[in-house]
Amino acid sequence: MNIPTHPEGQIDCTVLGAILQISINRPAKRNGFTPKMFRELGEAYCRLDDEPALRVGVLCAEGEHFTAGLDLPTIAPMMKRGEKSVPLGLVDPLNLGMEGYRRRRKPMVVAVQGITYTLGIELMLAADIVVAADDCRFSQLEVKRGIMATGGATLRMAERAGSGNALLHLLTGDEFGSTEALRLNFVQRVVPAGQQLAEALRIANTIAAQAPLAIEATRLNVLKAVEYGPVVAMLDFIPVQQNLSNSEDAAEGVKSFVEKRAARFTGR
Template identity: 85%
Template sequence: MNTTHHPEGQIDCTVQGAVLQICINRPAKRNGFTPKMYRELGEAYTRLDDDPALRVGVLCAAGDHFTAGLDLPTIAPLMKRGEKAVPLGLVDPLNLGMEGYRRRTKPMVVAVQGITYTLGIELMLAADIVVAADDCRFSQLEVQRGIMATGGATLRMAERAGMGNALLHLLTADVFDSAEALRLHFVQKVVPAAGLLAEAMRIAEMIAAQAPLAVVATRQNVLKGVEQGPLVAMHDFIAVQKTLSNSEDAAEGVRSFVEKRPARFTGQ
């Protein structure tokens, strides 16, 4: 990957087929997030959702580390004023459903390596599938800085790992490894660092090969079940299945099965 000498860092986007690769690029500062980077990340997530040619996102990082988290000297003034770095109206990379922000609809795969602190954990928990390098070091250390994690860690760590496991790491600000992250269901796969991006892209391309409308509907139903409960999500089954069954992609799915060939989905 290319690196940059821009002092405030940047977010680089590369299109590979139907996959948008989004790269955090400030390796000289361990990819610490400035307001500029945070804004550009929101713009990249919005691009993924708005471009019909794109089906899946892959969030990755340049250099040896995913991110050391927020660059507090540049972010703190915004926090003190109660302001957000991502402009209203864009897709929120943390997918919290906050008023004024859009929620991502398309799948996001995240590849994390090296130092993955605070915001790094929250970005990966806000995504859908996480591939971690075997050299990762994770820490949700806000309490060590006198603040609270407000990017979703207090919610999602408990949801994935249970209250006790979440508080173990949230209240001690300790550093834990990829094996612990896998045990707690914070990540889905652990791979050698050299093969990290390739594995994330492999998963993303497999998702991109499926029927786009069905992928989005499936993801949204899982998310609704987690956030609102199984009974609420279940009520969508008949209506969503009816809509999907009448799509061109569903017809193509049947044709490809009968003709014993790979399906060619269009998202229609």
């Protein structure tokens, strides 16, 4: 894009129809995250949820690398004070359900490439679908810096890959590639480097063409099953389905089926 960047980095947003493309933009510093970038990322996630015309987010990064993680000189003082990087009241890009933060409701697809360390892994695990370039270099290396991963890696790596696989990478801080990330269910698709964003946008547009209310309900039910278990998630089946069945989109779904045409969903 060649957008001029602030010395502390920035988060750029581009509307592509129903897609909000959110770009991490600090390539000169391998997209290392500063407090400014955390705030702007939370604001971008809020925009996705708050604008009705937007249906899916795509998180990507400028340059050769997704992110080297935290910009420690700017973030370490906040960590020592116990301060949060994302201001309270915003959507938490890490989607941890912490008090004081909103949780994202709309789908997020992530495209990663090159160095994808620490925060980069946690951002992609907090999203819904991840497309990785085949040149990715992953590492959850907090133990090499004397700190612990607190953006969700200790939770989600074990949930996706089992505790043994999670601890192998969490405790060694080793570097692994896209093939290993795919094996561990950290990413859903691996493509040749340079094609990751196009593939993420293709998936996002396919999602955006479906019924928005049904997409949101489906995503939230999966999330509830992961966090609270299948029995709790099943309690939503009848009331949520009843609500969806009475929507204009459900009526359009039936009508388009009868008329043998693509549905035109409005999110109502």
